[in-house]
Amino acid sequence: MVSLPTTLNTRIIGSRDILWLSAGFLLASLPHLLRMPIWISVLAVAIAGWRLLQLRMHSKPAAKWLMVLIAFAASVGILMQYRTLFGRDAGVALLVIMLALKLLETRNQRDGMLLSFLGCFLLVTNFLHSQTIPTAVYMLGCAWLLVASLIGMQYTGAWPGWRQPVRRAGVLILQGIPLMLVLFLLFPRLQGPLWGLPQDAYAGLSGLSDNMSPGSLNSLILSDAVAFRATFSGKIPEPKDLYWRGPVLWDYDGKTWTAPRIVQNTNDLPDNGAQIEYTVTVEPHNKRWLFALEFPGIRPPRSIATRDMQLLSFTPVRSRLRYDMTSSIGTAYGADDDRSLLERNLRLPADTNPRTHAFAQDLRKKFPNDRNLVADVLTRFRNENFVYTLSPPLLGEHPVDEFLFETRRGFCEHYASAFTVLMRAAGIPARVVTGYLGGEINPVGEYILVRQADAHAWVEIWLENTGWVRVDPTAAVSPARVERGIASALPRSDPLPMFVRGDFALLQRMRLTLDSVTYTWNQWVLGYTPDRQRRLLSYVGFSEATWQTLAFLLMFCAGVAVLIGAGFALRDLRGVREDAVKKIYTRFCRKLEQRGLLRDPAEGPRVFAQRAAQQHPELTGAVNEITTLYVALRYGGESGASRIQDFKNRVRTFSV
Amino acid sequence: MPPAGGSPSLFGALKNGVLEWMFQWRGPERGTIVLVQRRVFILPTRQGLLFAGVIVLMLIGSVNYDLSLGFILAFLLGATGIQSLLHTFRNMANLRIAPGRVQPVFAGEQAQFQIRIANHARMHRYSIGLTRDKLGAVYVDVPPNDEITATVSIPAIRRGWLRPGRLTLFTFFPVGLFRAWSYADLDMRGLVYPAPASPGLALPLPESGSGDGGVHGHGHDEFSGLRPYRPGDSPRHIAWKVVARDDALLNKPLLTKQFAGRADSELWLAWELLPPAMDTENRIAHLTRWVIDADAAGLAYGLRLPGLTLPIANGAMHRGDCLRALALHGLAADHA
Numbered sequence: 005m006v007s008l009p010t011t012l013n014t015r016i017i018g019s020r021d022i023l024w025l026s027a028g029f030l031l032a033s034l035p036h037l038l039r040m041p042i043w044i045s046v047l048a049v050a051i052a053g054w055r056l057l058q059l060r061m062h063s064k065p066a067a068k069w070l071m072v073l074i075a076f077a078a079s080v081g082i083l084m085q086y087r088t089l090f091g092r093d094a095g096v097a098l099l100v101i102m103l104a105l106k107l108l109e110t111r112n113q114r115d116g117m118l119l120s121f122l123g124c125f126l127l128v129t130n131f132l133h134s135q136t137i138p139t140a141v142y143m144l145g146c147a148w149l150l151v152a153s154l155i156g157m158q159y160t161g162a163w164p165g166w167r168q169p170v171r172r173a174g175v176l177i178l179q180g181i182p183l184m185l186v187l188f189l190l191f192p193r194l195q196g197p198l199w200g201l202p203q204d205a206y207a208g209l210s211g212l213s214d215n216m217s218p219g220s221l222n223s224l225i226l227s228d229a230v231a232f233r234a235t236f237s238g239k240i241p242e243p244k245d246l247y248w249r250g251p252v253l254w255d256y257d258g259k260t261w262t263a264p265r266i267v268q269n270t271n272d273l274p275d276n277g278a279q280i281e282y283t284v285t286v287e288p289h290n291k292r293w294l295f296a297l298e299f300p301g302i303r304p305p306r307s308i309a310t311r312d313m314q315l316l317s318f319t320p321v322r323s324r325l326r327y328d329m330t331s332s333i334g335t336a337y338g339a340d341d342d343r344s345l346l347e348r349n350l351r352l353p354a355d356t357n358p359r360t361h362a363f364a365q366d367l368r369k370k371f372p373n374d375r376n377l378v379a380d381v382l383t384r385f386r387n388e389n390f391v392y393t394l395s396p397p398l399l400g401e402h403p404v405d406e407f408l409f410e411t412r413r414g415f416c417e418h419y420a421s422a423f424t425v426l427m428r429a430a431g432i433p434a435r436v437v438t439g440y441l442g443g444e445i446n447p448v449g450e451y452i453l454v455r456q457a458d459a460h461a462w463v464e465i466w467l468e469n470t471g472w473v474r475v476d477p478t479a480a481v482s483p484a485r486v487e488r489g490i491a492s493a494l495p496r497s498d499p500l501p502m503f504v505r506g507d508f509a510l511l512q513r514m515r516l517t518l519d520s521v522t523y524t525w526n527q528w529v530l531g532y533t534p535d536r537q538r539r540l541l542s543y544v545g546f547s548e549a550t551w552q553t554l555a556f557l558l559m560f561c562a563g564v565a566v567l568i569g570a571g572f573a574l575r576d577l578r579g580v581r582e583d584a585v586k587k588i589y590t591r592f593c594r595k596l597e598q599r600g601l602l603r604d605p606a607e608g609p610r611v612f613a614q615r616a617a618q619q620h621p622e623l624t625g626a627v628n629e630i631t632t633l634y635v636a637l638r639y640g641g642e643s644g645a646s647r648i649q650d651f652k653n654r655v656r657t658f659s660v
Numbered sequence: 661m662p663p664a665g666g667s668p669s670l671f672g673a674l675k676n677g678v679l680e681w682m683f684q685w686r687g688p689e690r691g692t693i694v695l696v697q698r699r700v701f702i703l704p705t706r707q708g709l710l711f712a713g714v715i716v717l718m719l720i721g722s723v724n725y726d727l728s729l730g731f732i733l734a735f736l737l738g739a740t741g742i743q744s745l746l747h748t749f750r751n752m753a754n755l756r757i758a759p760g761r762v763q764p765v766f767a768g769e770q771a772q773f774q775i776r777i778a779n780h781a782r783m784h785r786y787s788i789g790l791t792r793d794k795l796g797a798v799y800v801d802v803p804p805n806d807e808i809t810a811t812v813s814i815p816a817i818r819r820g821w822l823r824p825g826r827l828t829l830f831t832f833f834p835v836g837l838f839r840a841w842s843y844a845d846l847d848m849r850g851l852v853y854p855a856p857a858s859p860g861l862a863l864p865l866p867e868s869g870s871g872d873g874g875v876h877g878h879g880h881d882e883f884s885g886l887r888p889y890r891p892g893d894s895p896r897h898i899a900w901k902v903v904a905r906d907d908a909l910l911n912k913p914l915l916t917k918q919f920a921g922r923a924d925s926e927l928w929l930a931w932e933l934l935p936p937a938m939d940t941e942n943r944i945a946h947l948t949r950w951v952i953d954a955d956a957a958g959l960a961y962g963l964r965l966p967g968l969t970l971p972i973a974n975g976a977m978h979r980g981d982c983l984r985a986l987a988l989h990g991l992a993a994d995h996a
Contacts, residue, residue, distance in 0.1 A: 322726065
């Protein structure tokens, strides 16, 4: 029995609680500590260490002025480091330092609980950097520890051992899962952001860009990162048809290809050719492109289609986005493009690549027909000693001249660039198309996984009466690149990301399974957007429901979930409720109370009956009868409605 | 018993009425009080509200940065909080509260009310707080299928019967986000003896039957017999000779020599012996002091109050009877 204040605020917490809180804080901030500038991490760990030292030495709390000084100095340091206090990373750094200081200050339960709560908030900030399954599991573990530390603070009597609070926290969290699921699925979702995001919010997202200069694709090809995944409703198309169209680059300055700033919209999407239906889930890349097989036949919601067959989302893709798509394969578009539009696709910078220009003029004389000219160039690529490699020699002033006539070593961006220049020099409208080629078919989840490493550049040319058609010069040089992916196209000595080369069958199998799990996770957990929520609701029959209906639905389901939780929680109270027989006996005891006979809770019914008979001999008969019946019904295993009714009647007629 | 601080204004009366209705305050209840579910109230603590605020912040952050896992974690912690409400509730529900023993105390001391708390459930109850005045509380744990005794100290201010009044049982366990509480107004009372006068007057002289007074003031001289030793007996009165005679010293209780005043010299602690100007409470205080002193001296004495006379005797039982009579003297029947 302990005497303590009646509120939580001023209860002093023990060193064990401080230890738990320190562990919770350090584990919750560990991923941040590994990311942040080293001085912030060191400061945070040092402050926590100081607190633990205080515990060991039983020393006095740190002086208030000292803590204020540290807080101020750290804020100034963070301001200088990040140039702001309110950016995403600066805010997290500030939070970590302030939590460490709070830990240093914590003496009573109010502070301890606040620290736990803020630790939970810190967990959420970790998701800014990673939302993978391991991160989720780790953060769940941290949340568990923080809840356990909250529980640990509540024991006022003998400490029951560390397992108890940990188990209790686990039970609480487990029993909260039904309600969590209901809230996750039904709680009205808003499409963020609510306020302007700091500029660093999407740093580090990789993907194609609106220009292509030598080497720009190279960095993508070395990346394992997933670009998007696609699930086909029917058969997956042949590898030679898996050209995922991205930015279309029109303008060339002799070195860099760039996409035009503004391209006219169109609603005239091709609908001839083989129709392929599929669903794309694109990873955030902070640009507007939505990828589709050439050529897209429909426009995803909240996006536009341009005259050069790009699909552009209204806003940059900053969260995983899923859309249905239909493509027409093996066709062409834009046969009616007018001269002024085509003009732009013939422009070349003056005074560059003179040998290419001369070569193109020769070809033009030899082949008046565009198709014949193209076929001849591709034959040259195939038959002459061009090499496909990711480590080409550096090119100088006239890169196309040097590439075509001297080095002859390069990869898709060299071939696409050179081919386009050659076509334009020969008077055929041409432009570079970037995107992805192929992808890895995952037999576990039956979808195609496209990585940044699958980035590719190809060419499209405009032919009279046909329109824009695709030409892939790389395919002429290295058919394997198209048919079997980039890993088989490259010599073994070329560096490639580990996951792209599938050297070991078991390893291959494992990572396919892993990616399939990730895909499901992305689809159902991370990709649960307001749109997905609407679709789920319409699937269960609430397609045009008013908000009142939805609120009712949420309330109802949440109510059911809470009832389930209550069932679990109150199960342990069961058996305490008095049953019918016990109730009748209690009534009997109340009657005896009127005669001053109080049954002690620990007194057995027979002992009580004896005592009653001693004090009031005139009641002996009735008391013994009732007690015998009671013992038989309650402990003797007897039952039956008539016996209970008999018992009830006797008690009712019993008078003192 | 109206709640503490009940003001006589209309508003105060109304407020008390509402509280009484809401919390079902209905005066002392006889026997065991079972904290059935409708008697257990629950509200979030300040920390609980703070936790809710942090959850809302987590949700806002998750909307803004589109963090699906942020939603999940916020909802999971929120659901855990809701679940903790049920756990706090069940930590209190169905406890059985019953009156225990109360030892008499003197006014000005703390009366120790023993409260029996029984747990018939299969689960352990942790950190059950008991308080009367919200200033401090005792906390107890009750193991499954067990009963423990908590002691609530209540200052005994005036002589007479003291009731513990309405006790509040509460718990924050397990997480501290919610406070479940319940009221128990047990039908129990403890006796408060009057506070002895300090300093008291010297004991009165024994009344002499023959009237010649004499010097037998202390009643120490007439040996009247032996009785078992009781703690507090003067060592001078222990029958050491008897003890020394006996071989089985360890098995035999010590014996105390009993003395009686001479038959014709009786120590009467009487109301009318005190100065006539003295008021009732003062008289009672002085009589209390006399009873204590006379008992401590091992004397036999009688107590004479208006309307009540306790014949001459000695021993703890007699002392208790006398103090009880003094405690209850002149009090209204409902207090007696």
